[in-house]
Amino acid sequence: MTLLTASAGVLAQGVIKIGEINSYKAQPAFLEPYKKGMELAIEQINAAGGLNGKKVELITRDDNANPGDAVRVAEELVSRDQVDVLTGSFLSHIGLALTDFSKQKKMFFLASEPLTDKIVWQNGHRYTFRLRTSTYMQVAMLVPDAVAMKKKRWAIVYPNYEYGQSAVASFKALLKAAQPDVEFVAEQAPPLGKLDAGSVVQALADAKPDAIFNVLFGADLAKFVREGNTRGLFKDREVVSLLTGEPEYLDPLKDETPNGWLVTGYPWYGIKTPEHAAFLKAYQDKFKDYPRLGSVVGYSSIMSLAAGIKKAQSTETEKLVTAFKGLSLMTPFGPITYRPEDHQSTMGSFVGRTKNDGGKGVMVDFRFLDGAQFLPSAAEVKKLRPAE
Template structure:
């Protein structure tokens, strides 16, 4: 592959003023005055592989934005970072602290879906904006959606649909599901059951395994799946659970001659730990950063590598886009009033390093996409091949379904 570029959006090749400032250090008048504080809480300890690069990229973008003049006519932008404890109770306490003691104008972040839902509920109670950047559960913007909660990253429905549509034309009919036993995994499994028959008529689920998050018994899980003799596997495990599952599955031959669809596995956060144990030929969502040739996106990658002496992760990209969207929101609203910010978010279009991202007013879901491709071993490291960028705008929930869910 020569490289991945966004030719469909050639008009964005120059990038936005925010992107240009952050990437090349363009200088207007440096931002001055009282900072605009955004309270960012995330699973920095438990999910460090994703969240630390995410935080790094936010800071990279913010530094560039402030060198170029800041936001809202010249005020510096500041993210106040806190660990959310990876539990709903801890996260709510941290969020309260960010809003009260730290004086943050609004909230952003969270990683785990159950944590994101808890902070969303707090935001609704406090009537404070919350930009959920990473939690993927559909409930966040559907059945439990509220006026003050918006999500940037593609949801479980969107990413599951990307994968099931990639399976169209296959004859794989007997499917097994393995997913972590909490909101995100359950949501992904429910979407898969709903969507797979549209791509493969006659598909059926013959086995389901839901290990506790972070405590997978890989031997028992792999054994149960093998016993069901599926033709295909839909995998939602990530992090250390994924590594343990793949190692045991490779040892027992679980993946031989089986078609696998796997959420998130193509992200560097999870491919790097797999190393030479990466199974080949899985259809995955991920981030093949080393294949990016698009101008603004490539410039961001180069800037990140120079600043942190490391390769970018999917979390890095999400963090960078988060800062771009937040800056654009503040400039449009030109106010820190929650109601003004909410109105400004409706159908807000931001030119980011991945192209246009729109915050759809109907369900408050962003159109940021991700990459879909196949796993492959290159030397002793896993990578993606035949990757394409799937625009989130093409995978949103149908409008009638959103209206019905949010009415309830």
């Protein structure tokens, strides 16, 4: 027994623990594939000999879509499980709670998916970095096409929490700057997951907008599309829609998929790069399923941590922070860099139009936009972000 215990102890010292926190029960459409993406990355890293000679272990916890619970499980991961780094979160207000926890505890945190700009700007600090293309970046990618539509009267609909508010603030500011005569004639902000589709669609229709900016996703999006189709809200109207091209949200629309919406998303079936082909094959071989955008984010967050730990030759927080500033690595979406000035990665996004292709929603006429081209300069960031 003593021998076994001793050897187990030696092995345990040779483990790098990644603590991950997310809203698995509340947002399964995105987070089940996300978890699979993480598992694939961990498997590949360990098959290649681990990191700095140590095996990597992933410990995931559910935050019940509640910021208080997220902070409590973060505490447990740090004190009880003794994880080396923290990552995760999906909902932006929870991402902000964990960003704050990371600051208080001086604990390295890679925010994988929460999109609010505050994570790297207003609430940004030394110990938090973010992978995913932010609300500002995705809106900035859509605005040039929105301006080209030459529509004056816009209606806006968004889930009333941090992500929706952040996206709308960016859209209004960037559209107004490019097209000063724009008018915002209606705004509907239902609580997340509690959309009363009939009244929201009616209110938007009553305002007689020329175009609509939509930020709803998941079950809210499905209800909005169904009701909007029924009441003819989208007929002869341009719609610009955040995230709608992600298979997580587009696939469930099936034969209700609207045609011609301008969206950000993930046309996994049409990406012809070697790095994406390698990821697609590995994912399909392991899971017998196609990847969703969550899969790419989960995979890339673990691969980012691996690249940072390798560069730092350590999991010590201060060394990791130094390693992550300017860290570059390859992802299924091509090379990304974590900017030293705001800790935001330059991960890009696909922009295209929706198409109802025989009862299945797809993205067509899409192009990939490099995130680095849609971020403010270091001088502008200085004004947005507290000094370290």
